[in-house]
Amino acid sequence: MTKSELIEHLANQQAHLLQKDVELSVRLILDRISQALGRDERVEIRGFGSFSLHHRPARVGRNPKTGEPVEIASKRVPHFKPGKELRERVNASVQPEGTRGSTS
Amino acid sequence: MALTKAELAEALFDELGLNKREAKEFVDLFFETLRNCLEKGGEVKLSGFGNFELRTKNSRPGRNPKTGEEIPISARRVVTFRPGQKLRLRVDVDART
Numbered sequence: 001m002t003k004s005e006l007i008e009h010l011a012n013q014q015a016h017l018l019q020k021d022v023e024l025s026v027r028l029i030l031d032r033i034s035q036a037l038g039r040d041e042r043v044e045i046r047g048f049g050s051f052s053l054h055h056r057p058a059r060v061g062r063n064p065k066t067g068e069p070v071e072i073a074s075k076r077v078p079h080f081k082p083g084k085e086l087r088e089r090v091n092a093s094v095q096p097e098g099t100r101g102s103t104s
Numbered sequence: 105m106a107l108t109k110a111e112l113a114e115a116l117f118d119e120l121g122l123n124k125r126e127a128k129e130f131v132d133l134f135f136e137t138l139r140n141c142l143e144k145g146g147e148v149k150l151s152g153f154g155n156f157e158l159r160t161k162n163s164r165p166g167r168n169p170k171t172g173e174e175i176p177i178s179a180r181r182v183v184t185f186r187p188g189q190k191l192r193l194r195v196d197v198d199a200r201t
Contacts, residue, residue, distance in 0.1 A: 001149070006138075006148070010133060010134065017122070029134055030150060032112055037194075076195050077196070085139070086142065093145065
């Protein structure tokens with residue numbers, strides 16, 4: 001599913017909203033999440049998951065061609081941890097009944 | 105302070121003029137649509153943000169870290185998120201400023 005398919009689906013489900021407002025709403029949600037991460041703020045969506053930043057320290061890497069050492073700056077990368085409901089639902093559809101949750 | 109669904113609904117209300125009930129419903133439906141798609145085995149690609157992908161993991165031997173007891177971990181399907189270029193740049197550039 002792409003962003004435009006998501007917008008189309010939401011517009012069909014929320015027929016009282018204008019297509020334009022659905023587009024703006026989707027954009028606003030994604031933008032707010034990105035913005036929060038830009039400030040190194042966590043995002044917690046109950047039942048879906050949480051977004052946070054992982055901090056990678058600076059390190060000395062190596063140019064694989066020349067073998068020359070190069071300094072790699074520290075960086076921050078977005079990380080998503082699926083929530084319980086999402087984990088269970090995604091897994092349930094592939095697990096036979098009865099084995100589900102045996103290791104969670 | 106973490107960003108939650110309540111603040112996202114508030115933003116839809118403040119900035120786009122959805123009423124409070126519509127805003128809350130919209131945010132719930134947004135995430136439910138993503139969950140549904142993933143549950144059915146589909147991936148979600150949100151350009152400029154990132155992709156939610158599925159990975160199938162084989163079963164492997166595990167261990168209870170407390171007791172040391174061996175327990176098998178069954179095969180499972182998990183969701184992974186690959187942030188898009190734009191989001192990566194955004195959080196990394198903001199880190200330096």
